[in-house]
Amino acid sequence: MYGIDVLETEHKNIVAFTDDMEALALSIMEGDKVDTGDLRRRVDFIRKYCDKHHHQKEEDFLFAKMVEELGDLGVKLIRHGMEVEHGLARKHVLDLEGAIGDFDEDPSPLNRLQIISYLMAYVHLLRDHAKKENQVIYPFALDHLSKEALAWVDEKTRQVEEGEGTKKVYQDFKEFICYQPHKL
Numbered sequence: 001m002y003g004i005d006v007l008e009t010e011h012k013n014i015v016a017f018t019d020d021m022e023a024l025a026l027s028i029m030e031g032d033k034v035d036t037g038d039l040r041r042r043v044d045f046i047r048k049y050c051d052k053h054h055h056q057k058e059e060d061f062l063f064a065k066m067v068e069e070l071g072d073l074g075v076k077l078i079r080h081g082m083e084v085e086h087g088l089a090r091k092h093v094l095d096l097e098g099a100i101g102d103f104d105e106d107p108s109p110l111n112r113l114q115i116i117s118y119l120m121a122y123v124h125l126l127r128d129h130a131k132k133e134n135q136v137i138y139p140f141a142l143d144h145l146s147k148e149a150l151a152w153v154d155e156k157t158r159q160v161e162e163g164e165g166t167k168k169v170y171q172d173f174k175e176f177i178c179y180q181p182h183k184l
């Protein structure tokens with residue numbers, strides 16, 4: 001199914017990005033220079049790709065249909081599960097951004113530690129979240145949503161993938177994106 005194939009391919013990009021973030025956190029822990037400009041660019045990528053491009057597609061299309069068609073179980077899995085984790089990811093990014101600003105003002109070991117911890121909080125959350133969606137949520141949606149709902153998700157996903165906003169995100173963040181879902 002096109003819509004879910006796109007989301008799964010985006011997970012590959014997001015998980016590859018978390019591997020890169022973990023390597024960066026390790027280098028900062030070992031005493032390497034903290035490049036706050038590079039960190040801010042990563043925050044920008046998370047917001048524009050991982051959140052706005054990926055999470056928003058889930059929330060607006062696939063998850064919206066799961067809540068609509070799957071009753072209490074849909075509400076539990078999505079509203080009290082996946083969407084809570086999306087909110088937590090947004091909070092980690094906000095905290096990471098705050099820690100970057102604090103480090104710019106005072107490059108102390110404590111502010112270095114805060115950057116490392118928020119980087120890793122985001123890494124662990126997103127890895128676990130993507131795995132849960134790949135292994136539980138998406139297969140459940142494929143098995144239980146109506147054909148009409150899945151076709152609607154495909155159509156809406158295609159509109160986003162072919163839009164100018166998506167092309168710009170792929171253009172602007174080439175260095176972080178290894179897989180190109182819109183070419184599926």
Ligand SMILES: [Fe+2]
Nearest residue numbers: 055058082133
């Ligand atoms: Fe998600």
Ligand SMILES: [Fe+2]
Nearest residue numbers: 054058130133
């Ligand atoms: Fe996801």
